[in-house]
Amino acid sequence: AFTVGIDSGSTTTKGILLDGDTIVRRFLCPTSFRPATSIIEAWETLREGLAEAPFLTLTGYGRQLVDFADKQVTEISCHGLGARLLLPQTRTVIDIGGQDSKVIELDEQGNLTDFLMNDKCAAGTGRFLDVISRTLGTQVEQLDAITEGVEPHPLTSMCTVFAESEVISLRSSGIAPEAILAGVINAMARRSAHFIARLSTQGPLLFTGGVSHCATFRRMLAGHLNSDVLTHDDAQYAGALGAALIGQRQRKR
Amino acid sequence: AFTVGIDSGSTTTKGILLDGDTIVRRFLCPTSFRPATSIIEAWETLREGLAEAPFLTLTGYGRQLVDFADKQVTEISCHGLGARLLLPQTRTVIDIGGQDSKVIELDEQGNLTDFLMNDKCAAGTGRFLDVISRTLGTQVEQLDAITEGVEPHPLTSMCTVFAESEVISLRSSGIAPEAILAGVINAMARRSAHFIARLSTQGPLLFTGGVSHCATFRRMLAGHLNSDVLTHDDAQYAGALGAALIGQRQRKR
Numbered sequence A, B: 001a002f003t004v005g006i007d008s009g010s011t012t013t014k015g016i017l018l019d020g021d022t023i024v025r026r027f028l029c030p031t032s033f034r035p036a037t038s039i040i041e042a043w044e045t046l047r048e049g050l051a052e053a054p055f056l057t058l059t060g061y062g063r064q065l066v067d068f069a070d071k072q073v074t075e076i077s078c079h080g081l082g083a084r085l086l087l088p089q090t091r092t093v094i095d096i097g098g099q100d101s102k103v104i105e106l107d108e109q110g111n112l113t114d115f116l117m118n119d120k121c122a123a124g125t126g127r128f129l130d131v132i133s134r135t136l137g138t139q140v141e142q143l144d145a146i147t148e149g150v151e152p153h154p155l156t157s158m159c160t161v162f163a164e165s166e167v168i169s170l171r172s173s174g175i176a177p178e179a180i181l182a183g184v185i186n187a188m189a190r191r192s193a194h195f196i197a198r199l200s201t202q203g204p205l206l207f208t209g210g211v212s213h214c215a216t217f218r219r220m221l222a223g224h225l226n227s228d229v230l231t232h233d234d235a236q237y238a239g240a241l242g243a244a245l246i247g248q249r250q251r252k253r
């Protein structure tokens, strides 16, 4: 039977149509100024043409904004479940999204044993890369191409606001933008490694969320953790996938 | 004898010409892109026309950037000394400048007993008010006039970056800018009260640094601390004043 999971994040809305363990459809769009609009769009796109309305589970920041879901579940539970479907041996999940980051610790059976969440400070989230990229006239999507093989210039400030000023001042003292960008990614990767180490570094470690698409970031994070950092093409859907899986379990009972 | 104290802050450079315990001249300018330039400007302005070069003590972030000073002293020591000259009974100093904030605890004799410093997060500093004021098309100097008697609108985010987005979204949902600004000042005052309470709330408490000029902030801080918050017309010069005082003591020996 089909189930749908929608992850209403503060930056991106993600959705999955699942049949058993198989992903049938994916949905992804920037979260609208009115997040409920994006949830409705995801729902209509994913269920289109199906004879019967699939079981719908909502997760993420905006999960309580609409009233037509069958179930609402916290991100943490969904992320753990979704991560295990993508990579069954996963013991630690690091998720870095547009406006938050979290580390999730799972036992051998995949049960949630502990987690840490940051949604208070922009410096540990995708927003940091967004702000600095914009300051240097770049888009986040171009970061890998720009920073490949580039030696990172050291960055002193970790606060997004102070880093922005530092980057402007490095530019005007003639440092190349690609070295600054590599330095910015490296500084954030170092910070994320500390964040992860506060909880667990038990491998395998799966990196999910929007920032996981940045290969330079993954490489630098692996360096600071001194361990492998795995990812998956569907890593950004981990929360939605977990939500859809909860529906599958519910239907089986 | 004359002595000069210069406080080279990251946002503002302040200077004092002292004769014994008496302030003879004041100097204040925004710190230049090359902070040494502002120190030189302060020094030349303050010593102008004097027969003999006064003893010069430097303090603040940029104190090591020039080599012609007689002495260099940390901000914390200078601030405590300067605060006691402005208000002799001071037991706690809260200093909020453009890019840092500190609490300093003094014993009855005015000796430094403990301090806390934040220069890592823009949210607890004048930069927070700058960023949000600019977002709303206002200048920091106008905050008092705009927010007098206004009921603050609650603000959820404490991070400067997230608060900026929240303010934009409050504006587009029709909340009046003055209520938002009052809410922003209130949120920062609450945060500062927590910061102070981590160290000491022993009175009298003297508020120094650029942000001390904002009467709305002082009033809200006093409310959150549930105690008096004192200030002084020369509160922004506390560091420079302390530096000049160190010169007076040195000369007496």
Ligand code: SF4
Pocket: A120, A121, A122, A123, A158, A159, A160, A161, A162, B120, B121, B122, B123, B158, B159, B160, B161, B162
């Ligand atoms: S102001 Fe800077 S350090 Fe503070 S919470 Fe925001 S990004 Fe983090």
